Amino acid sequence: MGKMKAAVLHEAGQPLKISEIDIPKPGPGEVLIKMHASPINPSDLAFMGGGYGIQKKYPVVPGFEGSGTVVEAGKGFLPKLWNGKKVSCAASPKYNGCWAEYMVTSANMCVPVSKKINMEQASMMFVNPMTALAFFDVLKKLSNSKKEKRGIINTAAASALGRMIIKLGKKYNIPVVSVVRRQQQVEILKAEGAEFVVNSSDADFESQLKEIAHKLNTNVIFDAVGGSLVQKLLDAAPRGAHLFIYGRLDPDICEILPGNLIFSGNHIHGFWLAEYLKNKNFFHSLKTTRKIQSLIGNELSTQVNKTFPMEKISEAIEIYKNNMSSGKVLIRF
Incomplete structure (x- = not known):
């Protein structure tokens, strides 16, 4: 050996x-x-x-x-x-x-x-591209009895994954609101073609996010940050929002007001790619990776x-x- x-x-x-x-x-x-x-x-x-x-x-x-x-x-x-x-x-x-x-x-x-x-x-090819495609699959499969057009709020949006979500949103004609924490990141994403970007460090961040979230009906949220941002995201989202927590960049405790669950019809989920893929067979994974390879020169680069x-x-x-x-x-x- x-x-x-x-x-x-x-x-x-x-x-x-x-x-x-x-x-x-x-x-x-x-x-x-x-x-x-x-x-x-x-x-x-x-x-x-x-x-x-x-x-x-x-x-x-x-x-x-x-x-x-x-x-x-x-x-x-x-x-x-x-x-x-x-x-x-x-x-x-x-x-x-x-x-x-x-x-x-x-x-x-x-x-x-x-x-x-x-x-x-x-x-x-595995972690970020599969996660990005999985998010849009999750969005598609969520109940939407009124057939309303809806969009996504995504945090830590200046990351490689965040950029993929922006590009896929454009490809699928789904509005994506990107949340970042520095003005420099706002400028970078807008220069790359992102249409809706908000800075969580702005004094009026919550009002900005609420206005745009209700305008675009972005009631599906993917959050990589956690901590105090979670409550702000729920406060800004339209009623009946689905929040998927998939990371914990902020090590602080995540506290959620019970009213957000009792009175607003909001739903809070965890998302873990490994668990998501457990429910998919090998041929689904092979099909997904072929799709990734076809998009890797642009949306998933x-x-x-x-x-x-x-x-x-x-x-x-x-x-x-x-x-x-x-x-x-x-x-x-």
Whole structure:
């Protein structure tokens, strides 16, 4: 058994250490991937802090998505089919993740990459693009007996995901109200073509948001922030709003007035991509990733801020944490 370099987390909240560990062997239904690149996502940061829905035994290699080449296949039709192919991949919930020279994962969690897509973009095909498409799927499936046109409010909108939601809203003719926290972000998004952007740091933020939310009937909210912003979002939204919380960028407690549930007909949900995908079969996921590949040159493209070798992963994480709206930070292997 050979050795490989990996970024290893020994305890929640501790710095990563570059270590030499054994190259894993794929079992039935699994593949071994020689990793090319992997992004740093908010979900990775939450996992390293011990606050994510997936828990693994320490020491562990983080990294939820990436790209690479399948170099060894376990038993089964699909592993043999992917063998030798360049793939976009997601980490198994049972094993080490993507931040290593090699990774074993289920063949079901790999998708072959079109020749039109470079391996950097391929490394970011799962988390954000699938989440963006899932949001519009959720919107479509929510009850709408009056057949009213309705829109979306999305927070942390200067992120890579937020930008995808803006572009998909335009494609599907669904109004998107983007909430950011700095004036510079307002200007960036408007320069990129966003029509409705509000700044949560403005003194009149709540009145601005309420006016535009009622005008556009944006009664479906996707919130990545949490904290005190949640109540403000509910106060601004039309009656019967659906609020989906999918992140916790604000570590403060989220408090909601009972009246928002009792008298306003509002609904509060949690959204977790892993749970959403559990209800989808492999063929649905394959169809979705093909759709992503067709849109990756435009609506679902991701801006890359910087790329680092694995040996500088700690520096990469700090740069990403302090500049999330500047684009993704990639790790190359």
